[in-house]
Amino acid sequence: MKILIQSPDDRLSLENGVIKAVASGSCHRFPLSELAEAIILTTDVGPFYDDMGLALRMKDSTAVFILSEHRDYDTFLFDQLAKAVEIDYEAIIQASSCTENKIFIIYKQEV
Secondary structure (H helix, E strand, O other), X not given: OEEEEOOOOOEEEEEXXXXXXXXXXXXXXXXXXXXXXXXXXXXXXXXXXXXXXXXXXXXXXXXXXXXXOOOOHHHHHHHHHHHHOOXXXXXXXXHHOOOOOEEEEEEEOOO
C-alpha cells in the first residue's frame, strides 16, 4: 500500500512511538518498531517543482511519502523522527544539495 501525504488536510506525525499518517480522509497508524527504513528521494525537476521528498518503508511493505514542501515535512523529520531514531544527517545534507534523481537512506532498522 502507498500513502501519499500531499493535500493541506493530510498530516504526518510521530507521537508516543506511533507514526500517524492521515491521507485522503483515512488514518493509518504504525508503531515506530515497524519502520524498516527512511529514505530521501531527490529528482531533477527543481526549482519549479518540489524535487525532494521523504519515503518511509514499513516492514509490511507499506510506503508513506511526503514532499518537502508539505507543512509537516520539517516537523516530522527533524523534530519527531530524528528524536526517536538515529538518522544520517550527512545523507540529508547531501540530498538537500542534490539536483539529480537519487536515493539517500537516512535510517535503516538494524536486524
